[in-house]
Amino acid sequence: MPIFSPSRRWQPPFMPFKREKFSKRALAALEKVVKGPLFGCRMCGNCLLQETSFICPMECPKGVRNGPCGGSTAEHCYVDETRPCMWYEIYDRAFRMGREEKLLEVLPPLDWDKVGTETWGDVFEQVKHLGTSKVFKGIMTKDSLSRATTWDMVFRPVRQPDWWEGDSEYHAPKYEEPVSDLERRLKAGEFVVTSEVMPPMTVATGKLSRNIDMVKPYVAAINFTDCPSATPRMSSWACSSTAINQNAEPVMQIAARDRTRVGLQAEVLGAYNLGIRNILCLSGDSMNMASEPKGRMDVIDLDSVQMLWILRRMRDEGKYLDGREMKQPPQYFLGAAASPFASEPKFQAIREHKKINAGAQFFQTNLVYDPDHLEIWLNELAKRNILDKVYILIGITPLKNYRMAKYMNDDVPGVYIPVPLLKRMEDAGDNEAEEGLQIALELVEKIRKLQGVNGFHIMAVGWEEIVPRLVTEANLLPAGFVQPEKV
Numbered sequence: 001m002p003i004f005s006p007s008r009r010w011q012p013p014f015m016p017f018k019r020e021k022f023s024k025r026a027l028a029a030l031e032k033v034v035k036g037p038l039f040g041c042r043m044c045g046n047c048l049l050q051e052t053s054f055i056c057p058m059e060c061p062k063g064v065r066n067g068p069c070g071g072s073t074a075e076h077c078y079v080d081e082t083r084p085c086m087w088y089e090i091y092d093r094a095f096r097m098g099r100e101e102k103l104l105e106v107l108p109p110l111d112w113d114k115v116g117t118e119t120w121g122d123v124f125e126q127v128k129h130l131g132t133s134k135v136f137k138g139i140m141t142k143d144s145l146s147r148a149t150t151w152d153m154v155f156r157p158v159r160q161p162d163w164w165e166g167d168s169e170y171h172a173p174k175y176e177e178p179v180s181d182l183e184r185r186l187k188a189g190e191f192v193v194t195s196e197v198m199p200p201m202t203v204a205t206g207k208l209s210r211n212i213d214m215v216k217p218y219v220a221a222i223n224f225t226d227c228p229s230a231t232p233r234m235s236s237w238a239c240s241s242t243a244i245n246q247n248a249e250p251v252m253q254i255a256a257r258d259r260t261r262v263g264l265q266a267e268v269l270g271a272y273n274l275g276i277r278n279i280l281c282l283s284g285d286s287m288n289m290a291s292e293p294k295g296r297m298d299v300i301d302l303d304s305v306q307m308l309w310i311l312r313r314m315r316d317e318g319k320y321l322d323g324r325e326m327k328q329p330p331q332y333f334l335g336a337a338a339s340p341f342a343s344e345p346k347f348q349a350i351r352e353h354k355k356i357n358a359g360a361q362f363f364q365t366n367l368v369y370d371p372d373h374l375e376i377w378l379n380e381l382a383k384r385n386i387l388d389k390v391y392i393l394i395g396i397t398p399l400k401n402y403r404m405a406k407y408m409n410d411d412v413p414g415v416y417i418p419v420p421l422l423k424r425m426e427d428a429g430d431n432e433a434e435e436g437l438q439i440a441l442e443l444v445e446k447i448r449k450l451q452g453v454n455g456f457h458i459m460a461v462g463w464e465e466i467v468p469r470l471v472t473e474a475n476l477l478p479a480g481f482v483q484p485e486k487v
C-alpha cells in the first residue's frame, strides 16, 4: 500500500504571519516542495501525518483535526461534493494499515504562531534532544516495538505541546455528586427524554416561553440549538437562561463553527454564572448550508473534540487552555453529538470513543429511523467497551409530512430514512402527521430495548406541540410526572 497520496492540495498552503530567519524560511520552502506534492501539505506548522495514516487532515474543508464531522460519507465531503471526505479516507487507510488506534489520540488545535512555518525544524530539535545516535539505533532496530517507541519519542512532543498534553486515554470525571438534574437522573438509572425547543428568530420570546412551559413537565431537559444550518437565531445561552427562569433544565448547545478558543472559554464561564450546567459540544453545520453571503468555510479554530478536551480540563484540572489556573473551576455535565449513520459504524465508533476520552459524558445522536443499523453501531461501541462510560440518548424526529421526510433523507447530512418509511409517508395523504407520529412511536418501541440506550432526544424541528403526546403515548413520562393543568 503506498504511503504517499499524491494530492490535489485543495486549499493553498498557509503563509507565516511573521518574517522568519533565513535558515527557517529555507527549511520551510524545502518542506513545502517535498510534502506538498506527496501529501498535499498546507504547511499548518503542527504536523499530524503520523496519526492520520499519512493523509493530511488539513485538506478537510472544515479544517477538522480530530476525525470526521457528522456529514462524513464514503461518497463525498458534504461541504464540497466535488471531493472525497478526507477523514473517510484517513479512517479507511488506518484500518487497512492496522493503525486505527492511533486515531484515538486527542490532537491539539493549530498554534497560529507556527502556521505557515516548517515542522521539520522541531523534529530535528527533538532528535538532537534525545541523542541522534540513540534515535538512529532505535529506528534501525529489528524490534518493531522499540522502533515504534523511538518514533513516538520523536514525534509526540512535536504534535502534543505542553499546553495540550492530548492522549488516547479515558479520563473519568473528577467529581462524585451530579452537577445537574439531568446527570442525577441518568446516574440514578432513569430512562430519560430530552427535547429540543427552537430558539426564536426574533427578540420576541413569547413563543419560546410557551414552548418551554409546554414541554417542561414531559422531559428531563430541554436543548436549545446553536444556529442550526449556520443561520442566526437567538443564542443558546440566552434561551437556556430563559429556561432556568422558568424552572426548566436546559442543555446549552455550543457550535465550534462560531467560536474561537477565547470566545469558547469566556462563554462557558458566563454560562456557568447563569446556572447552566449541561453543555453539548458540536462542530456545527457548515457555512455551506447558510444563505448568501457565505462565511468562511475552510478553517475552524476548534473542533468538537477539542472543545470537550478544553472544557473537561477547565472543570477537572482548573486550567484554561493556555495553562493559567482558575481559583474556582466551573462544573459541567458535558455532552456531544453522535452520528450512527454518517459513515461506517466501526469508523463512527472510533470517533465516539475519542469524544468520550476527550470528556463527553452523554451523547445525543443524530435522527434515527433504522433501528437495525443503530444496533450495529451500538455493537461497535460495545466492542470498544465504552457503553458504560457514556449515556446515550437516541435522536427521534416525528415526520410531519412527506416533504420533510424527503428533505431529511436527501439533504441532511448523516440522516437516512429507509424506503418503506418514506413510502408510508408518501401514501399517507392527508394523514401525514398521524403517520409520522405512528412511525416515531414504533421506532421508540424498538429502540428502547437495545443495549446501551439510556433515553431519547426528541428533535421536533418547530413541531414542539407533538412532544407531550409523543412522550405520553410512548410511555416515556418522567418519574414523578404531574399532569399540567389545562390553560
Ligand code: SF4
Pocket: 035, 039, 040, 041, 042, 043, 044, 045, 046, 047, 048, 049, 056, 057, 058, 119
Ligand atoms: S498536518 Fe500540517 S504539516 Fe502535516 S502534512 Fe498536513 S498541513 Fe502539512
